[in-house]
Amino acid sequence: MxxxxxxxxxxxxxxxxxxxxxxxxxxxxxxxxxxxxxxxxxxxxxxxxxxxxxxxxxxxxxxxxxxxxxxxxxxxxxxxxxxxxxxxxxxxxxxxxxxxxxxxxxxxDAAVGKVAFGFLHTMGAETVPGLIHAFRADHPGIRFSLVQNYGEAMLEGLRRGELDLCLTSPVPDAPDLVARRLDEQKLRLVVPADHRLASRRRIRLSEAAEETFVTLETGYGLRRITDDLCAQAGFRPRVAFEGEEAETLRGLVAAGLGVALLPPPAFPRPGVAELAVTAPRAVREIGVAWLDGHPDTPPVAAFKKFLLSRRGHLLPT
Structure with missing residues (x-):
């Protein structure tokens, strides 16, 4: 009491x-x-x-x-x-x-404001620096808060108000988000340099059905794409190692620990061979997403307009 x-x-x-x-x-x-x-x-x-x-x-x-x-x-x-x-x-x-x-x-502020911008790890070495460099040619004072993460984590960042925009893959389809497809990126089968397939330039993914794969962890967009492509090729990948970053996976491939489906690297990686996949069509779509109904500040609106203007030309060639 x-x-x-x-x-x-x-x-x-x-x-x-x-x-x-x-x-x-x-x-x-x-x-x-x-x-x-x-x-x-x-x-x-x-x-x-x-x-x-x-x-x-x-x-x-x-x-x-x-x-x-x-x-x-x-x-x-x-x-x-x-x-x-x-x-x-x-x-x-x-x-x-x-x-x-x-x-x-x-x-x-329209001239010196800030954009909270998220993007995939695989876009950090070349794509995003190139985009920001091009954007700041006309908006030199705008600042950026940059966040690298996997897709689902960035979408949650949008919902919590921590991010204004994010580049992600797959392009999300959610009622509380707005997403626009900007480009697509070819995926390659990465094999060790001394692998039996290393001398090939192209391959059907079904030819790798018996291989051991190294992949990103469950929940990553590229992992879902890998599983879907393998299913289209008629097999379920045998996964030996899971990681959180594409270049780590390339290192595992170079060490002979498996093969991987990955986007092109920003810089050549020794110890691996990268093969074009002819079937099924191995690509991942890249899109920009933002929270539906969320008002944009002038710098966010300007950067969003810039990204949408890059449709089909987002990724370096």
Whole structure:
């Protein structure tokens, strides 16, 4: 019974504090203005509000807190010890709010704003740097917050508001997202340099049915594409190793640990041979996605327009 009463009292106090904070926020700037001027009339003139509004706000603030923040001396006021303690925290809070407001305004600025942009690991070495370089030729001041991840993680980043746009594959089909296909990328069968197939330039994927595969982990877009292509070729791949990054898989192939279906590398990798797959058609679609109904800041709108203008020419040739 004692524990229950204590909990109820705690919940009551918590609710009271939340109510006080809700009521405090609009009055903090008024309090700081009066404290800075030590005079209600001068503070009202400086803040361009009626003196009566300022006086009522300060009086209500003291009433809510249950302490006197000012000692009145005619038309002037002076902070009490409680007022000085409170002012130190108020000034820090107001400064934090001002910095936050300046930051979000700067991020939305058409000339120097910021774009939170996600993309696949396989697009980080060449594709994305090339895109940003081309975009900034006309928008030199726009900044980017870049996030490399696999497709599903980036889509969740869009939903949480952590990303504005992302390049992903496969192109998502979800009711809360908007997605546009931009390009497609051929996939190759990567084999060790001393493999029996290494001298070939082209191959039907069914010819690799008995091979051991190294793949990305379940949940990655390229893993789903690999499984689907193998199914179209009439077999289920025997997976020996799973990884999180395409170049790691190339290293495993070079070490003779299996074969892999991968997009072209940004730079040639020794120790492997890369074969064109003639059947089934081995490609992955690349698209841009964003959260449906989410308003774009000017820099995000500009970069989105740029990406959509690159349809069919997104990837380096």
């Amino acid at each position: 004692v524990h229950q009463q204590s909990s109820q009292e705690w919940l009551s106090r918590t609710g009271d504090v939340e109510d006080i904070v809700t009521n405090l926020v609009p009055r903090l700037a008024y309090f700081a203005g009066v404290a800075r001027n030590e005079h209600v009339t001068r503070a009202a003139q400086e803040m361009r509000v009626p003196q009566s509004t300022l006086s009522r706000a300060v009086a209500r603030l003291e009433e809510d807190l249950g302490v006197d923040l000012f000692a009145r001396r005619g038309r002037t006021v002076a902070l009490t010890p409680a007022g000085r303690t409170f002012l130190a925290s108020v000034e820090r809070a107001l400064a934090d709010l001002e910095r936050a407001a300046e930051e979000v305004r700067a991020d939305a």
